[in-house]
Amino acid sequence: MTNDPLNLDESAEWSGLWWLPGAPDEQVPGVLRYEPEDGLVLSLIGTFEDRILSNLSPGMTVFHEGSRTWDVIHGAAEQREITLLGCVPNSSKRTIGARVKSPDKQIVVATTAIIGAHVSGEDDAAFSAAEVSVEDLGLWAASSAFEGFLGASDGRPDGTGSISVKPVETQSVVVDGTEFRLMHRHTLPFFDQRKGGTVGRMRDTAFVRAVPADPFSVSGARATARLVQDLIALATHRAAGVIWLRLEVAGTGLVSPGERPAPPRHADVLCSPSALGKHDGKAVDHHRVFFTCASLPFKEVVPRWCEAHGRLQAATNMILGLRYAPARYVENNLLTAVGAAEVLHRGLGIDEKPFPADEFKAMRDAMLAQVPEEHRDRFRGSIRNDPTLRDRLYALAARTDRDAIARLMPDVDRWARRTTRARNDLAHEGRTPNHSVDELIAIVDVTTAVVILNVLHELGLPAERQRQIVQEHPQLRATASTARKWLVAPGADS
Known part of the structure; x- marks a missing residue:
């Protein structure tokens, strides 16, 4: 099973069993599909009760207009726990009374999927860290695990060269109890044998890891991703899409005395961000970037951005x-x-203020004295010292x-x-x-x-x-x- 994060621009599918948190024994088989453009769709072979009904008396059930929605649906698929948030039934097909008996079917649309953990809702503080990759983050980081060398003889390239890998030192800074780390993750060399030749591949991914002082929820993780996304969008002067968002489940990866260290358990978040990142898209031209960590170091810009993002968020959003x-x-x-x-x-x-407060009050009172009493409230509201x-x-x-x-x-x-x-x-x-x-x-x-x-x-x-x-x-x-x-x-x- 791959340990790579799930890219938001790639399709995925999980077949498994699904249930409502309050009824874990009433499991329904189905397939969860994720498409970058269409989002999350759960196709069930069976149904959850989505009809709104009431029992007026024994043996008398009344069905009302509308349908139920579910804040949370849990699942187990492909050896992973899955939580679906913001679930709405899209269609339900029941076969009661049909000539040929067959399973009921139901289509459920979800806004968010957490692949790798069961949580009770958006605000369940179940995670200890968040990692986010955003378009052009590597360019903005102004660092890379790769170094390239071209051989030359007599000042001319001689056809030799090499690419070397050197781990990049993590940069970190603590802001209001949350540690932000600028990190790199690279793959090992891979040679892809093709019919027309051989391609050598390695990948270096820059990402930001946020570790708060206390566990946080998926909504908090999305806010962190948005913080990073907006910073890169400002720095590159273009929309910066989220490529992937991965969470670390709280309480995992802990080591007890005398025990071997266990790897932390991760959960991937699938949702529809404000901009969808293309993990293999062409990077922005460096001439179009306002600043990178070379001109404004990570340790300096992140605290300033955290403060400015909250105070100036309305303006930056616009x-x-x-x-x-x-x-x-x-x-x-x-x-x-x-x-x-x-x-x-x-x-x-x-x-x-254009006028000192005491002078403005005197001027306003003098003007209001000339206005008929029935119009004074309206006139007062139009006079502002701004x-x-x-x-x-x-x-x-x-x-x-x-x-x-x-x-x-x-x-x-x-x-x-x-x-x-x-x-x-x-x-x-x-x-x-x-x-x-x-x-x-x-x-x-x-x-x-x-x-x-x-x-x-x-x-x-x-x-x-x-x-x-x-x-x-x-x-x-x-x-x-x-x-x-x-x-x-x-x-x-x-």
């Missing part, structure tokens, strides 16, 4: 959403990018490296004014008659870049690296070009 599921219409992207800028400004704690959108945009542009911002856009004032007007026109009038589509695209791209630069600044990315990103990253370089074309004032702002 910006990353433009990478995972970009809208087809520029208006949607405009609201998302500008909304992210507003939310980020609040999350950064630079929400300075920065305007334009104020927030100016503050974000001023907060990060000024040279990076200058390379991104030559006219901050024009950007702030045109962005504010576009958002207000769209929000209040439902259209943007004063902006061309090309200008709106430039506004979205520049605003997105400003948010990203602020998040990178919050993570401690050096100013020089921020300038390099704007100047060398293909997408930000294109953004700077459109900014010079569409966000430079030809005269007075119209």
Whole structure:
């Protein structure tokens, strides 16, 4: 039985027996199938009772509309314990009264499968560690177990060479009681004899292992996977899919005095993440990566990201959403990018009030005194001592490296004014008659870049690296070009 994690982009199947936790003796045979695009489907030869019924009196049963769902289904298949979570019957076929008696059939759809453990639910703290592999994590780690050497004679390759393997030292850091480890796992050399030749293979996989102080649940493990996934998505400026998620069952692998060490027991999680990782997909071009562990060490970036991810999560979610599921219409992207800028400004704690509190109160009271009493509550709610959108945009542009911002856009004032007007026109009038589509695209791209630069600044990315990103990253370089074309004032702002 292989010890490799189950990749989320590969199909799998388990034949076994299945039961509800409250009735372990009432087992039903069936097959669990996982397809990357379709998810988890359990095909039972037999049924769990999914009808909603009540007994009004002895011998009288009433069937109600709807069907039952099950939080948990347990199973035993292929020599492994399996837990299915979030189970909903898709179809049930009963043969009562049929001419030819045959087994009942039932199709159940599940949201999550834990292959290798029985748990009581999403929040059952049954695991002691989580390991997650995400697309382009190896590139971001800036380390590898492989080294390649090419032979040369007289300065020219002579056809000789070698690939060597050297274990990579684990990097670790503790954040709020959880230890995060950046690790590598590599296979031994394998020679695949083909009819047309021989292929030599080895695989080096980088992954993050999280070990909390106390056991945690599958929902906690998914949150950890999302933390890593979002960090890599930010660093690579693209959607980063989860390739696999493996848990270590708590209480396994322990060694008693005088006993031989037993290997820990693992459980693989199959679910539908926000982005599905392709384990054999082509890696992103290194020119398109904002930062790696070479420019921002693992021990430094992980604690900063853990803190920023919670505090700035709404803003980062909105910006990353433009990478995972970009809208087809520029208006949607405009609201998302500008909304992210507003939310980020609040999350950064630079929400300075335009007026001192005592002066604002005096001004508000004076204005309210001129308003008829029946309208005062409504009028009071519209008077707020908050920065305007334009104020927030100016503050974000001023907060990060000024040279990076200058390379991104030559006219901050024009950007702030045109962005504010576009958002207000769209929000209040439902259209943007004063902006061309090309200008709106430039506004979205520049605003997105400003948010990203602020998040990178919050993570401690050096100013020089921020300038390099704007100047060398293909997408930000294109953004700077459109900014010079569409966000430079030809005269007075119209």
